[in-house]
Amino acid sequence: MRRPSPLPSTPPAHSSAEPSDGSGAQGDTGGPDRSEPLLPAPARRPAGSARRSGAGPADTVHDDPAPFSADRAAGPAAPGPHDETVPLEPFGESGPLAPVVPFAPPVDGRVEPDDDVASAPADSPPTDRTGDTDLTADAPEDRPLGWRDVWTAARARRRALRREIRRFTARQRRRRNAWIAGLGAVVIVGLGAVATAYSPLFAVSEITVVGTDRLDADAVEAALGGQMGIPLALVDSSEVKAALVGFPLVETYTVEARPPQELVVRIVERTPIGSVSSKAGHTLVDAAGVALQTTKKAPKGYPRLDVAGGPGSRAFGATGAVYRSLPEDLRTRVSAMSATTPNDVTLTIDGADVLWGSSADSAEKAVVLAAAMSASPPDEVEMYDISSPGAVVIR
Missing domain, CATH: 3.10.20.310 (membrane protein fhac)
Incomplete structure (x- = not known):
C-alpha cells in the first residue's frame, strides 16, 4: 500500500491571468508575488510494504489509512513534474556495528551497564575489566606445529588415557589387592609355621x-x-x-x-597263649606263633600247647583264636590246649576236657560252658562237648 504524502504531489494552481508587464500585481489577493519553494515528494514504497523503525515500540507496520477510492483502484498516480524518487537503503547495512557489552553481574537485582564499555567508541580496541587496553597484545602468534607440539599433545593424551583406565579399573584393582593380601597372609603364616616346626623350638x-x-x-x-x-x-x-x-x-x-x-x-604288647616244648626248653609264643621268651622251665600261668604242625599252622591259629576269646576267669584255669585240625580244638580246665571244636561262635560257646560248669563242676565231669552250642553234651 502506498502511504499518502503530507504535501501535494503537484504545485498549487496559480491564476492564469498574470500581468505580462511584470508590474508586480498581487493577483486576486492583492499581496506581493512570491515564489514558494517546492518540497520533494517522499519516497514511494511498493504497495503492501511496511515501514520499519528502530525506535523500540514503534516497530509496527502501518497501512495506508486513506480510504479506498476509485482513483486508487485505478492504480498508483503518475509522478508529477516535481516528484523525486529516493532509493531505500538496505536494513542493517548502514553504519558500524554496535560494540559488544560484556555481561555484568546484577547488583540488588538490577544490571548496571559498564560506563567504560558503553561510552567507548565502536572502533576502539577491546579492553578488560582491569583497564588493559589491548587483550590481543599477548596472544601467541600463529606458527606451524612442530615435533615438540606433537610430542606434548601425545604425552597429554597418554596421561589422560591412563587416568581413565585407572578410574574404570579401581574396583578390579581393589579386588585384586584384597586377593593378593589374603594369599600373602596365608603364605606368610604357612612359612612361619613350617619354619617354627623345623626349628629347635620343637x-x-x-x-x-x-x-x-x-x-x-x-x-x-x-x-x-x-x-x-x-x-x-x-x-x-x-x-x-x-x-x-x-x-x-x-x-x-x-x-x-x-x-x-x-x-x-x-x-x-603281644598276648602269649602258651608254651611250646623244644630241645632248647620252653618257648612262650603268641597266637601268631611268634616266640616271645624261652626258658628251661615251663612258664607259670600259661597252658602247654600240643598242636599238630606247630606254630604257623592252621590248627595253631585256631587254637590261639579260641584262647583269646575266653573270659579272663576261664583263661587262667586252662592248663593245656591241643588240636590236630582247626575243627577239633580241645581245652583242659581243672582236669576236665572241653571239646571246643572250631573257633566259630566262640563267644556263645564261652557262655554255654560257664553255665554247664556251674551245673556240673569239672571235678564231677570227664568232658564237656560244646562244639554245638545248642546241644551241650556232658559226660
Whole structure:
C-alpha cells in the first residue's frame, strides 16, 4: 500500500491571468508575488510494504489509512513534474556495528551497564575489566606445529588415557589387592609355621612310652634315645621301628608328637597263649606263633600247647583264636590246649576236657560252658562237648 504524502504531489494552481508587464500585481489577493519553494515528494514504497523503525515500540507496520477510492483502484498516480524518487537503503547495512557489552553481574537485582564499555567508541580496541587496553597484545602468534607440539599433545593424551583406565579399573584393582593380601597372609603364616616346626623350638626333649605291661618302659625309652634333639616334624618312623624290633613283646605301636618337645610311643604288647616244648626248653609264643621268651622251665600261668604242625599252622591259629576269646576267669584255669585240625580244638580246665571244636561262635560257646560248669563242676565231669552250642553234651 502506498502511504499518502503530507504535501501535494503537484504545485498549487496559480491564476492564469498574470500581468505580462511584470508590474508586480498581487493577483486576486492583492499581496506581493512570491515564489514558494517546492518540497520533494517522499519516497514511494511498493504497495503492501511496511515501514520499519528502530525506535523500540514503534516497530509496527502501518497501512495506508486513506480510504479506498476509485482513483486508487485505478492504480498508483503518475509522478508529477516535481516528484523525486529516493532509493531505500538496505536494513542493517548502514553504519558500524554496535560494540559488544560484556555481561555484568546484577547488583540488588538490577544490571548496571559498564560506563567504560558503553561510552567507548565502536572502533576502539577491546579492553578488560582491569583497564588493559589491548587483550590481543599477548596472544601467541600463529606458527606451524612442530615435533615438540606433537610430542606434548601425545604425552597429554597418554596421561589422560591412563587416568581413565585407572578410574574404570579401581574396583578390579581393589579386588585384586584384597586377593593378593589374603594369599600373602596365608603364605606368610604357612612359612612361619613350617619354619617354627623345623626349628629347635620343637625339637624332641622327652620320650614317653605308654602301654607296657611285661616290657620294661625304661629299656624302650633308652632304645629310642636316638630321636632326642630331632624336631618333631623330622622324626623318622623307620628308625623308631628299627629300635622296637628288639622287643618281641611289641605287637603294634604308634608314635604321637606332642608339641612343643614331647614324643609319645604307644605300644600294644603281644598276648602269649602258651608254651611250646623244644630241645632248647620252653618257648612262650603268641597266637601268631611268634616266640616271645624261652626258658628251661615251663612258664607259670600259661597252658602247654600240643598242636599238630606247630606254630604257623592252621590248627595253631585256631587254637590261639579260641584262647583269646575266653573270659579272663576261664583263661587262667586252662592248663593245656591241643588240636590236630582247626575243627577239633580241645581245652583242659581243672582236669576236665572241653571239646571246643572250631573257633566259630566262640563267644556263645564261652557262655554255654560257664553255665554247664556251674551245673556240673569239672571235678564231677570227664568232658564237656560244646562244639554245638545248642546241644551241650556232658559226660
